[in-house]
Amino acid sequence: MELFDLSDKTERVILVGVQENDGDDTEESLQELAELAKTAGAEVVGTVIQKRERIHPGTYVGKGKIDEIRTLLNALDATGIICDDELSPVQMNHLQQELESKIMDRTLLILDIFASRAVTKEGKIQVELAQLRYRAVRLVGLGSSLSRLGGGIGTRGPGEKKLEMDRRLIKERISQLKKELEHVKKHRELLREGRKKDRVMTAAIVGYTNAGKSTLLNTLTDAGVLSEDKLFATLDPTTRLLELDGGQRIYLTDTVGFIRKLPHHLIEAFKSTLEEAKYADVILHVVDASNPQVEEQMFIVYETLRELGVKDKTIVTLFNKQDRLAGNEILRDFKADYVLKISARTGLGLDELKNTLEKILIGNQIYIERVLDYKDAGMLQLVRKYGQLIEEKYTENGIEIKARVPKDIYGRLGE
C-alpha cells in the first residue's frame, strides 16, 4: 500500500460522513469539517453522506459506498478522503486497502490544525502528546505503513520528525513529554496562586471556536491576541487584568475554543489549558449569535465544560456579533446568571458587560464601615491592597473608613 507525499501539492479531498438517524446534525457537522479542511489548507472537491443505522465497524461506510467513493476519487482527481468521525485502526486500515488513497479523519485534521497553531512550549508539547497518542494506537494495526506517511495534512507539526519512531520510542517520548508538561502545569499553577494571593477574581472566556473570544479580550484590554476568522486561532491561554471604572479589578483569561467531537486525545493533552475555566470564578460564555448553529454550539460548550468538571460558577452568556444580526433574534440561556447582547468588534454592550462584572465582584465582597485605631494603620493597608477603599476620614476617634473587602480579608480585620 502506497501513501502519497502531498507536501508540495494542495490536497483535494472528499468528505465522508455517516448519518445514523434522520434529522441529526450530520450535514452541519460536515460543513464544519469542510471549514476545518480549508483551515488545514486542503481543497474540498466532494462530499458523500451515507445513511445507515450505525457506522460500519470494519470500514466506516458500507461496501456499496466504498465503490462509490472509489469512483469519485478518480472522477474528481482527489488525493484522499476525510471521514467525519475518528476512525479505528481497523477502519483506517481497511479503507486504505480498499481505496488506495490517503485516509484521514476528523481527529487527524483537528490535530493537524492545532499543530500548525501551536506557538508556545506548552502548546507544542500538548499537541505532540496528542498526536503521538493518536499514532501509537494506530501503529498497532498498521505495522509500518503509517510511519511512511508523507507530507500534507496529518503530518505537520512537532510530530513530523517522529514518524519513523517505533512504538517503543513513541512510548518513551510520550512519558518524556508528560514530564515536561508537568513542569509547565506547575508553572501555570504558580501563576494562578499568585493571582489568588492578590485576591483578584478571574473570569475565563470560553466558547465555541471562532465565537469571538480573543476579539473580546482585545477590545476590553488591548491584549493584542491574534484573532482570526479561522478555527482554533487561539491555543494558549492569555490572561489580562481589566480595571473597571469603579476601581474593581478582574483577570480575564482567553482560552482555546471548543468544537463538536473534540478529539479525546486533545482533551487529555490539553487538560491543563482547558482547565483554566475550572479555576476561574466567573465564566464568560461567548456565543456567535450570528451562526445558524448557535444552539447546538452552546450545547456543546456546556457538555465540554461538564466533562472538564467545571461547575457552580457564575455564568455570563454573551450573545456576540450583534452587528451581524438582521432582526431581533430571541436567544435564551437558562444556564446563565446573566445574559447580554454584545459585539466584541464594535464595542456594543461592553459597558453593560463591565457593569455586570462590577456587580458580580461587589457581590463577592463585604461592605464595611469602621473606625480604625491609628495604631491599626496596617489594617488600612490591607484594605487598600485587597479591597476597595471608598472613604477615609481622619478624626480624633481614629480613621473612619467605608470600604468593600474580600471575605477572607474581612475575617482578618477583627471586630
Ligand SMILES: Nc1nc2c(ncn2[C@@H]2O[C@H](COP(=O)(O)OP(=O)(O)OP(=O)(O)O)[C@@H](O)[C@H]2O)c(=O)[nH]1
Ligand atoms: N461581525 C463581527 N465579527 C466578530 C465579532 N467578534 C469577533 N468577530 C470575528 O470573528 C472571527 C473570530 O474571532 P476570534 O476572536 O478569533 O474568535 P475566537 O473565539 O477567539 O476563536 P478561536 O480562538 O479560533 O477559538 C474574527 O474574524 C473576528 O473578527 C463581532 O462582534 N462582530
Ligand SMILES: [Mg+2]
Ligand atoms: Mg481565540
